[in-house]
Amino acid sequence: MANPTTEDHSHIGIHDIDEETQRQISEKDMAPLPGSSIHRSSSRPQLDVSGAAIQGNFEEKDPTILLPNQSDDISHLALDIGGSLIKLIYFSRHADRQVDDRRKRRVKERLGVSNGNRRNFPILGGRLHFVKFETSNINECLDFIHSKQLHCGGIDSPRWPSDAPQSENAVIKATGGGAYKFADLFKERLGVSIEKEDEMNCLVAGANFLLKAIRHEAFTHMEGHKEFVQIDQNDLFPYLLVNIGSGVSMIKVDGDGKFQRVSGTNVGGGTYWGLGRLLTKCKSFDELLELSQRGDNRTIDMLVGDIYGGMDYSKIGLSASTIASSFGKTISENKELEDYKPEDISLSLLRMISYNIGQIAYLNALRFGLKRIFFGGFFIRGHAYTMDTISFAVHFWSKGEAQAMFLRHEGFLGALGAFMSYEKHGLDDLMVHQLVERFPMGAPYIGGNVHGPPLGDLNEKISWMEKFVRKGTEITAPVPMAPPATTGLGGFEVPSSKGVLRPDASKLNVGVLHLVPSLEVFPLLADPKTYEPNTIDLSDHGELEYWFTVLSEHLSDLVDKAVASEGGTDDAKRRGDAFARAFSAHLARLMEEPAAYGKLGLANLLELREECLREFHFFDAYRTIKQRENEASLAVLPDLLMELDSLTEDMRLLTLIEGVLAANIFDWGSRACVDLYHKGTIIEIYRMSRKKMQRPWRVDDFDAFKERMLGSGETKPQPHKRALLFVDNSGADIVLGMLPLARELLRRGTEVVLVANSLPALNDVTAMELPDIVAEAAKHCDILRGAAEAGGLLVDAMSNIQDGSKEDTPSVPLMVVENGCGSPCIDLRQVSSELAAAAIDADLVILEGMGRSLHTNYNAKFKCDALKLAMVKNQRLAAKLVKGNIYDCVCRYEPAS
Numbered sequence: 001m002a003n004p005t006t007e008d009h010s011h012i013g014i015h016d017i018d019e020e021t022q023r024q025i026s027e028k029d030m031a032p033l034p035g036s037s038i039h040r041s042s043s044r045p046q047l048d049v050s051g052a053a054i055q056g057n058f059e060e061k062d063p064t065i066l067l068p069n070q071s072d073d074i075s076h077l078a079l080d081i082g083g084s085l086i087k088l089i090y091f092s093r094h095a096d097r098q099v100d101d102r103r104k105r106r107v108k109e110r111l112g113v114s115n116g117n118r119r120n121f122p123i124l125g126g127r128l129h130f131v132k133f134e135t136s137n138i139n140e141c142l143d144f145i146h147s148k149q150l151h152c153g154g155i156d157s158p159r160w161p162s163d164a165p166q167s168e169n170a171v172i173k174a175t176g177g178g179a180y181k182f183a184d185l186f187k188e189r190l191g192v193s194i195e196k197e198d199e200m201n202c203l204v205a206g207a208n209f210l211l212k213a214i215r216h217e218a219f220t221h222m223e224g225h226k227e228f229v230q231i232d233q234n235d236l237f238p239y240l241l242v243n244i245g246s247g248v249s250m251i252k253v254d255g256d257g258k259f260q261r262v263s264g265t266n267v268g269g270g271t272y273w274g275l276g277r278l279l280t281k282c283k284s285f286d287e288l289l290e291l292s293q294r295g296d297n298r299t300i301d302m303l304v305g306d307i308y309g310g311m312d313y314s315k316i317g318l319s320a321s322t323i324a325s326s327f328g329k330t331i332s333e334n335k336e337l338e339d340y341k342p343e344d345i346s347l348s349l350l351r352m353i354s355y356n357i358g359q360i361a362y363l364n365a366l367r368f369g370l371k372r373i374f375f376g377g378f379f380i381r382g383h384a385y386t387m388d389t390i391s392f393a394v395h396f397w398s399k400g401e402a403q404a405m406f407l408r409h410e411g412f413l414g415a416l417g418a419f420m421s422y423e424k425h426g427l428d429d430l431m432v433h434q435l436v437e438r439f440p441m442g443a444p445y446i447g448g449n450v451h452g453p454p455l456g457d458l459n460e461k462i463s464w465m466e467k468f469v470r471k472g473t474e475i476t477a478p479v480p481m482a483p484p485a486t487t488g489l490g491g492f493e494v495p496s497s498k499g500v501l502r503p504d505a506s507k508l509n510v511g512v513l514h515l516v517p518s519l520e521v522f523p524l525l526a527d528p529k530t531y532e533p534n535t536i537d538l539s540d541h542g543e544l545e546y547w548f549t550v551l552s553e554h555l556s557d558l559v560d561k562a563v564a565s566e567g568g569t570d571d572a573k574r575r576g577d578a579f580a581r582a583f584s585a586h587l588a589r590l591m592e593e594p595a596a597y598g599k600l601g602l603a604n605l606l607e608l609r610e611e612c613l614r615e616f617h618f619f620d621a622y623r624t625i626k627q628r629e630n631e632a633s634l635a636v637l638p639d640l641l642m643e644l645d646s647l648t649e650d651m652r653l654l655t656l657i658e659g660v661l662a663a664n665i666f667d668w669g670s671r672a673c674v675d676l677y678h679k680g681t682i683i684e685i686y687r688m689s690r691k692k693m694q695r696p697w698r699v700d701d702f703d704a705f706k707e708r709m710l711g712s713g714e715t716k717p718q719p720h721k722r723a724l725l726f727v728d729n730s731g732a733d734i735v736l737g738m739l740p741l742a743r744e745l746l747r748r749g750t751e752v753v754l755v756a757n758s759l760p761a762l763n764d765v766t767a768m769e770l771p772d773i774v775a776e777a778a779k780h781c782d783i784l785r786g787a788a789e790a791g792g793l794l795v796d797a798m799s800n801i802q803d804g805s806k807e808d809t810p811s812v813p814l815m816v817v818e819n820g821c822g823s824p825c826i827d828l829r830q831v832s833s834e835l836a837a838a839a840i841d842a843d844l845v846i847l848e849g850m851g852r853s854l855h856t857n858y859n860a861k862f863k864c865d866a867l868k869l870a871m872v873k874n875q876r877l878a879a880k881l882v883k884g885n886i887y888d889c890v891c892r893y894e895p896a897s
Ligand SMILES: CC(C)(COP(=O)(O)O)[C@@H](O)C(=O)NCCC(=O)O
Pocket: 550, 606, 664, 666, 667, 668, 669, 670, 671, 672, 728, 729, 762, 824, 848, 849, 850, 851, 852, 855, 870, 873, 874, 875
């Protein structure tokens, strides 16, 4: 079976080259390379449609079109070269992993699935990576571009550029002063020309894109507390954009491309860094910032209390601790520069500049009647004190009327804007649900700098992880960053954080953006705007700590499984180690700052684990377990079906639901359950679990569900037209639980769509595995067979049906669709287009399992009838969610809302 990988870099072929050799190669190869440039007939990139061909099925609606002669490379890279920092954004395509999956094609034919709602280039998805460098180390940036071949397509590109025709006209989009200053250097070293884009245009385009397309982009930061703000796309304008770079620009933004620079100040990041360097002898901006963490500005600043003998000046609302004059105290004391602590100077300076910017920003907002102010630029660096001070100034002067907001991709506005100016990629109409932010994985860490994006090559990733280990405790996370420092009330007190701002704290604070054009919002959500997938709020620290511990404790077991799934080879062990380190590092990182990559829920943590496994090429750690359990369960299925068929309709429905709940015990993600599995065979545990199914369950809406299904008294209700069954685990769960339930629905004339994972996660069954399981089950059951045939599921799998008792009665179809994710949970804001298409005619949704119906979606409301079925296999969750105990069951039925 082909591995459904998220990316496949095997074509890169540099596994065998060690790092040192690679470095040497890239050093000596820095002259323009043959093949490093491409044809450009004008400064605007244009599509070369010669030789265009449809990829895949011709009959498909909106098929992918391959342009073999189109160099899509240039749009892979854009830069913002500022006075102190270079910000780089590049795009890597998802490697083409189209498998000849007939199930997919059948589903498309049957359901009329489109390629999402996007028709433009690029039809294929990809990733946006964010990287930055010190401008003074521009060579490091050039090395990076060169080593990843970003100027000619990138190593992630399906087309390796060696055969690309050479031209003098290769172009990279760039903004910022350095686009002018370093143009010759780029030409000389990489053989590419820089096309300059207007800085203000870029800032605005970048900010608009982020605010519209990224779910948790904007946040407030007051008194150390970070809160994400949901921006309504239709109510975004006007706003004030304050970009704090070396200097500060204040821009009134009225729409896309509609803006005016209304003000600015020359007192900005450059002032802090310049003055700070002179006064403290610090060698870098980050060092200066780190120093401020330990400072006390009261030794430098003149406070109201200093003037009023320790008293507040309450008549005009000034507390004793308010700063009356920044640096004012130094005039009255007979001291020299050396007598002051550099820490105190740095803090005082930081506060003075941040406050001043906040105040000027507010005055400009007032001038134009703007309520919202977004602050961006690399001066902020996600630094709590800076944000608190700015927020305080805005809040104070506006008397709470205006609000300062910050952007997670604060430093990349200009670079993003430059990237957007390549007209052909059509990023401008991306929707929030088509972008998935993922944790940056195994980022390279060179000379104290995190270089952000995932490394293309597995071997590289592993050796970086090994390097982390060699460096010992110094590095706890691939992307180290500032602790959640709080600065006390209004940013006026001494920073209270005991944490140390690491020297490389501000390097990166964002994940990798995955562009998945085919994702859609699940159409049956009652209110997508208010939908929140996560049930458990991890902003509660106790909760966070608990789940971190659970995942950490589970880790060694998981590594064993993963390594075994790859044959237990030395290579697998090495990857297993690297995976464990990377995952622990991410956990440590998130423990320090849970909101580092946007709002964090339990579902994100569980998905992170799966992503991390895939990153180290463990594509299906539970493969053997799943196979074993499927076989064992399929062997007893005929007996179960016979037993069910002997029951009355009422009893059968109850037994079926009991069966689903009982079989949900087979969950390799639960510590308690895994311990159980040592105590008996699958069938023994299944029997035991079924015996314990005493009603009432902890949440028990069975009677209401039964009434909807069977009616009461004489009246027989209409059967549902189509049911979507979100299935969970392999083995007994799917074979003895969900399939028999599906069969019952089919028997009653309801079409059934089994919704399964696109990628493996724990022991969950995947959409790719389901057709074979259904085919096996159908060998023993006419209902399943007829329906699977009607749904086009059996065409390949059923060539050798054993019992010849095929009936010709027309049947409602049984189908399988993928859900678009590879996690034990599901975020219904981002599902596959085939699931979205299948949902159109559905009037019943059944969510099964802890991940899909408890951790996520327990509180989700649907436009149609919904049934949530799960066994709670964790004591804490049972207590918290249903005030019950481990192994309690949930059968929650909610009619259409
Ligand atoms: C990962 C899971 C959500 C999977 O459960 P499922 O959806 O298969 O019912 C669950 O196993 C879980 O929450 N495990 C961690 C908690 C524990 O080990 O107790």
